[in-house]
Amino acid sequence: METTVWIIIAASSAIIGYVVASLLSLKRAASRANVIIAEAGKDAELLKEKKLVEAKEESLRIVNDAERVAQQKLQKVQSGEARVKQRELQLNQMQSELAKRRNELDAVQAGLDNQAAALATGREEVEKLRHSAKEELERVSGLSAEEAKERLVESLKDEAKTAAAGYINDIMDDAKMTANREAKRIVVQSIQRVATETAVENSVTVFHIENDEIKGRIIGREGRNIRALEAATGIEIIVDDTPEAIVLSGFDPVRREIARLALHQLVMDGRIHPARIEEVVAKVRKQVEEEVIETGKRTAIDLGIHGLHPELIRMVGKMKYRSSYGQNLLQHSRETANLCAVMASELGLNPKKARRAGLLHDIGKVPDDEPELSHAIFGMKLAEKYKEKPEICNAIGAHHDEVEQTSLLAPIVQVCDAISGARPGARREVVEAYIKRLNDLEQLALSYPGVIKTYAIQAGRELRVIVGADKITDADTERLSADIAKKIQDEMTYPGQVKITVIRETRAVAFAK
Numbered sequence: 108m109e110t111t112v113w114i115i116i117a118a119s120s121a122i123i124g125y126v127v128a129s130l131l132s133l134k135r136a137a138s139r140a141n142v143i144i145a146e147a148g149k150d151a152e153l154l155k156e157k158k159l160v161e162a163k164e165e166s167l168r169i170v171n172d173a174e175r176v177a178q179q180k181l182q183k184v185q186s187g188e189a190r191v192k193q194r195e196l197q198l199n200q201m202q203s204e205l206a207k208r209r210n211e212l213d214a215v216q217a218g219l220d221n222q223a224a225a226l227a228t229g230r231e232e233v234e235k236l237r238h239s240a241k242e243e244l245e246r247v248s249g250l251s252a253e254e255a256k257e258r259l260v261e262s263l264k265d266e267a268k269t270a271a272a273g274y275i276n277d278i279m280d281d282a283k284m285t286a287n288r289e290a291k292r293i294v295v296q297s298i299q300r301v302a303t304e305t306a307v308e309n310s311v312t313v314f315h316i317e318n319d320e321i322k323g324r325i326i327g328r329e330g331r332n333i334r335a336l337e338a339a340t341g342i343e344i345i346v347d348d349t350p351e352a353i354v355l356s357g358f359d360p361v362r363r364e365i366a367r368l369a370l371h372q373l374v375m376d377g378r379i380h381p382a383r384i385e386e387v388v389a390k391v392r393k394q395v396e397e398e399v400i401e402t403g404k405r406t407a408i409d410l411g412i413h414g415l416h417p418e419l420i421r422m423v424g425k426m427k428y429r430s431s432y433g434q435n436l437l438q439h440s441r442e443t444a445n446l447c448a449v450m451a452s453e454l455g456l457n458p459k460k461a462r463r464a465g466l467l468h469d470i471g472k473v474p475d476d477e478p479e480l481s482h483a484i485f486g487m488k489l490a491e492k493y494k495e496k497p498e499i500c501n502a503i504g505a506h507h508d509e510v511e512q513t514s515l516l517a518p519i520v521q522v523c524d525a526i527s528g529a530r531p532g533a534r535r536e537v538v539e540a541y542i543k544r545l546n547d548l549e550q551l552a553l554s555y556p557g558v559i560k561t562y563a564i565q566a567g568r569e570l571r572v573i574v575g576a577d578k579i580t581d582a583d584t585e586r587l588s589a590d591i592a593k594k595i596q597d598e599m600t601y602p603g604q605v606k607i608t609v610i611r612e613t614r615a616v617a618f619a620k
Contacts, residue, residue, distance in 0.1 A: 312355040312363045314370050322346050322353065324379050325370070335381035339388040340366040360428035365391050399424035406437065410444055412463050416493035423466065425473040436473070439527050440466050446523035447516075456515055464502040464520050467495070471503075483507045547599060552591050552607075557583075569606040570595075576613040584609040 316322070326333050326346060333344050341362050345354040355366050368391045373379045376387075400417075403424030407415050415423070426437035444465035451461035471486030480488070487504030498514035505517040506524050545563040548570050552561040557578035562571045572591065574584065588609045595605055 312367050314353045314355055314367055316351050316353060316374065318351065321374055325353065325374075327379065327381075331381060332379050332384065335384045336366065336369070336388070339385050340369065342366040360430065361395065361425070364428055365395055368395070399427070402427050402437070406441065406466070410441065410462055410466060411459065412444075412466060419467065419470065419489070419493050419495075422470050422473050422489075426469070429473050434528065436469060440469055442527045443468060443520070443523045446526055447519050450519050450523060451516075454515070454519075456519070460496070460499060461516055461519055463495075464499045464516050465523055467499065468503050468506050468520050468524055481507070481509060483509050544599070548595070548605070551594060551598070555587060555591065557587075567605065569608060572607065572609045574609060574611050576611055579611060581611065584611050 324332070325336075325344075327335075333346065336342075337344055342365075343356040344366070345356055347354070353370070355363050355370075365388065369384070369388045372387050372391065373384065376383075400421050401424065403415075403420035403422070406423050407413070407420060423437070423440070426440055427435070429436040444462045447461035447465035448458040451458045467486065467490060469482060469486065470489055471480075471482035471484070474485065474489075483504050483506055487500050487510070490500040490503050498516050501510065501513045502516040502520040504510040505512045506521045508521075512518060512521075545567050548563045548567060549561040552558055552570060552572045557574045558572055559575050560573040562573075563569075564571060570591070572587070574587065579587065588607045591607050591609075592605070595607070
């Protein structure tokens with residue numbers, strides 16, 4: 108019991124001590140809170156004073172800015188008023204000047220009116236004097252004014268006729284000289300602007316093979332393969348000792364081309380026997396026919412010719428496999444077409460029609476059958492059959508003077524056909540003469556002292572002469588070119604003109620070792 112009492116007393120003491128400690132801590136917290144509140148009040152007063160100061164400064168700044176802006180606007184208004192006053196002064200001065208000018212113009216107008224009245228009076232007096240002078244002249248001459256005028260006109264007519272006759276003669280003489288020179292210029296320019304091709308072989312085709320063993324396979328057992336090939340193509344096949352080559356001989360280029368292509372396919376395939384030969388030849392013949400049509404279309408497109416009948420296109424394509432005097436007919440026709448277009452443009456005619464007539468002028472040389480008519484007449488009838496225009500048909504038929512020429516296209520086609528066929532190297536019949544002329548040109552220049560080398564170029568239209576720099580001076584080169592030109596004119600015959608270019612150069616050569 109006593110122990111319990113002591114425990115209660117101890118617990119009560121502990122509780123009392125805790126309560127006393129709590130009261131003391133509350134007292135200290137209250138005093139600290141009072142201190143914090145006092146300090147916060149002081150800080151609030153300081154912040155309030157600071158904000159008031161800042162607000163006063165901001166208001167002063169705004170007032171200053173407003174005063175400055177107002178001052179600037181005031182200055183602008185004042186300067187504007189000054190300019191307005193200046194403009195008013197200027198306008199006043201201009202008004203006074205205008206008033207002064209108006210008074211001067213009024214004075215001038217009055218003077219002009221007076222002068223006009225005086226002129227009218229003077230004109231009346233002059234008319235009276237002219238009329239009296241006319242009457243006096245009629246009285247003295249015994250002729251009226253109309254009769255005198257007629258006599259004067261007749262006299263002037265006679266003088267004008269005489270002067271015009273002489274002037275016309277001068278013009279005609281000058282026109283003849285100019286026309287001759289202009290015609291030569293057009294022909295030479297047309298030849299130079301159109302590409303040329305030389306004559307081609309047109310009787311044999313050489314088929315190249317890799318080795319001579321293939322020849323035996325082409326001949327076949329007892330020659331049956333080669334006989335089948337000749338029967339299918341109509342071409343003579345010559346197999347001789349020529350190494351790695353077989354000759355296909357025949358007058359028809361289309362047949363030779365079919366035989367060549369068929370041989371090529373047979374050799375590439377390796378199967379060579381009569382049945383296969385007939386199959387390949389039939390296939391190749393169809394390919395060649397398609398190629399003929401494609402060639403005709405491509406030629407028409409290249410030359411800008413549209414609306415050709417499909418049969419005419421096929422005939423144009425067949426020209427690729429035809430030749431005339433060794434000249435490929437398609438190349439000749441293309442060249443003639445381009446020449447016709449150039450000449451027509453120079454003469455102010457339609458170049459498209461001229462190009463069309465030039466391409467078709469030899470169309471009569473490629474018929475499927477052999478007509479009895481000449482190729483020009485037959486070509487004209489073909490063109491008429493396939494609805495070509497009359498002037499083009501006439502140009503085709505008249506290019507060998509077999510029908511009358513009815514349009515300006517006809518002589519152009521005739522001339523261009525002659526140019527394409529007769530130019531140097533165009534046809535085989537003049538190849539040897541052409542080569543000989545070039546050799547003669549070079550040898551003629553080589554005969555002069557100091558000449559080292561000569562070259563005939565541009566199909567014989569230019570001769571380049573290289574001379575030694577130690578043998579001929581610069582002044583001598585001009586004399587040499589003139590001498591060579593004169594000698595060519597005197598001793599040689601040639602179309603167009605030949606340009607002689609003498610070249611003299613000095614070379615210094617050294618070796619760095």
